[in-house]
Amino acid sequence: MNCRSCETELVEFFSLGQIPSLNLFLKKEEDFASEKKYNLSVGFCPKCFLVQIIDIISPEDLFRDYIYFSSVSKYFLEHCKENADYLAKKLNLDKESLVLEIASNDGSQLQCFKELGIPVLGVDPAKNIAKVANEKGIRTIDEFFSYPLAKKLKEEQNVQADLIFGANVLAHVPEIVGFVKGVKELLKPKGTAVFEFPYVQGLVENKFDIIYHEHVFYYSLIALIHLFKSVDLEIYDVKMTPMQGGSLMIFASHSGVLPIHENVKNLKAKEIESGFDKLETYQKMSESVLAIKHELVDLLKKLKREGKRVAAYSAPARGNILLLYFGIDGNYLDFIVDKSKAKQGLYTPGTHLLVYPPEKISEEKPDYLLILCWNLADEVMQMEELKNWRQNGGKFIIPIPEIKIV
Numbered sequence: 088m089n090c091r092s093c094e095t096e097l098v099e100f101f102s103l104g105q106i107p108s109l110n111l112f113l114k115k116e117e118d119f120a121s122e123k124k125y126n127l128s129v130g131f132c133p134k135c136f137l138v139q140i141i142d143i144i145s146p147e148d149l150f151r152d153y154i155y156f157s158s159v160s161k162y163f164l165e166h167c168k169e170n171a172d173y174l175a176k177k178l179n180l181d182k183e184s185l186v187l188e189i190a191s192n193d194g195s196q197l198q199c200f201k202e203l204g205i206p207v208l209g210v211d212p213a214k215n216i217a218k219v220a221n222e223k224g225i226r227t228i229d230e231f232f233s234y235p236l237a238k239k240l241k242e243e244q245n246v247q248a249d250l251i252f253g254a255n256v257l258a259h260v261p262e263i264v265g266f267v268k269g270v271k272e273l274l275k276p277k278g279t280a281v282f283e284f285p286y287v288q289g290l291v292e293n294k295f296d297i298i299y300h301e302h303v304f305y306y307s308l309i310a311l312i313h314l315f316k317s318v319d320l321e322i323y324d325v326k327m328t329p330m331q332g333g334s335l336m337i338f339a340s341h342s343g344v345l346p347i348h349e350n351v352k353n354l355k356a357k358e359i360e361s362g363f364d365k366l367e368t369y370q371k372m373s374e375s376v377l378a379i380k381h382e383l384v385d386l387l388k389k390l391k392r393e394g395k396r397v398a399a400y401s402a403p404a405r406g407n408i409l410l411l412y413f414g415i416d417g418n419y420l421d422f423i424v425d426k427s428k429a430k431q432g433l434y435t436p437g438t439h440l441l442v443y444p445p446e447k448i449s450e451e452k453p454d455y456l457l458i459l460c461w462n463l464a465d466e467v468m469q470m471e472e473l474k475n476w477r478q479n480g481g482k483f484i485i486p487i488p489e490i491k492i493v
């Protein structure tokens with residue numbers, strides 16, 4: 088497989104085996120046998136340093152009835168509000184501006200811009216979710232963002248944006264060169280494109296559970312500079328954010344339009360120093376994740392032997408990848424809960440655990456809760472619903488970036 092940004096041949100450094108699509112929860116036991124699985128492995132491009140999945144599943148298979156609704160997490164909604172306030176001020180957006188969000192989901196982020204009086208437009212391919220957004224009054228086009236769609240929007244609707252925003256989308260689009268070409272097409276001459284995505288540093292720090300098929304790219308700044316330059320866009324500022332256990336936000340303009348901030352130069356130097364341009368850095372991560380796998384499985388085996396009961400808290404994509412790669416299923420876990428109603432009553436992909444609502448914890452009183460959304464561990468540990476369970480001796484297991492029992 089060749090690099091999707093620069094077409095150089097990739098070098099594989101991590102393989103997770105055969106993994107099903109993580110958003111396709113199963114409705115009934117009869118579906119288990121026909122569940123499709125796909126090879127999941129990650130490669131490194133020695134020329135432009137872009138880390139990426141080797142084999143992908145077609146986006147049409149993945150996103151049409153996507154279960155994730157972004158407004159579920161309180162933490163996420165707060166982050167949307169902060170983003171809108173911060174970007175409106177930094178980019179001087181007002182009622183004459185247009186904010187275009189790519190992969191706008193149910194409109195949670197755009198709603199925050201709208202409340203500031205700024206006109207908005209969303210694009211999201213999941214028809215059921217785009218419908219929710221449209222019903223809320225956030226105009227949303229239910230298609231995949233691409234260069235042809237961008238051209239069509241420009242020619243037919245004269246769409247030109249002051250801000251093109253995308254959280255968690257840049258990493259998901261296999262046709263990435265066409266995607267950024269589309270961004271360039273719709274950006275006003277002095278407009279800014281802002282993308283936020285899990286930073287590759289997380290991978291290097293053992294946060295391997297961001298690896299799944301939908302997540303094609305694991306960007307470093309050095310790899311992105313190369314990609315944007317190929318369509319004559321330029322990254323002029325960067326900012327770290329706490330999303331997804333460590334994300335990077337980049338600000339791009341048409342080349343040569345805006346002065347390049349010191350932040351860009353500094354982060355670039357830091358990345359070179361950390362070896363983000365070297366294959367060995369990623370190979371080391373792969374070994375250290377394997378060590379965590381053995382440690383966690385040993386811990387769960389020991390608890391089982393002692394007659395302890397362990398449940399898992401929440402079934403996000405990242406949680407499912409952890410269960411699958413570590414081989415943790417019903418042999419180790421008594422049950423799993425998730426507060427998303429859309430997942431309750433369904434079976435987790437690959438591991439086939441029936442998802443219960445969180446109330447199951449106070450009913451069943453397990454001894455341990457394995458927090459699969461470990462990036463939101465603080466939020467989970469402070470939850471009112473778990474207070475009683477906790478006071479009666481319940482303990483949390485946080486698996487990543489190192490195993491902790493609290």
Ligand SMILES: [Zn+2]
Pocket residue numbers: 090091092093094095132133134135136137
């Ligand atoms: Zn490349």
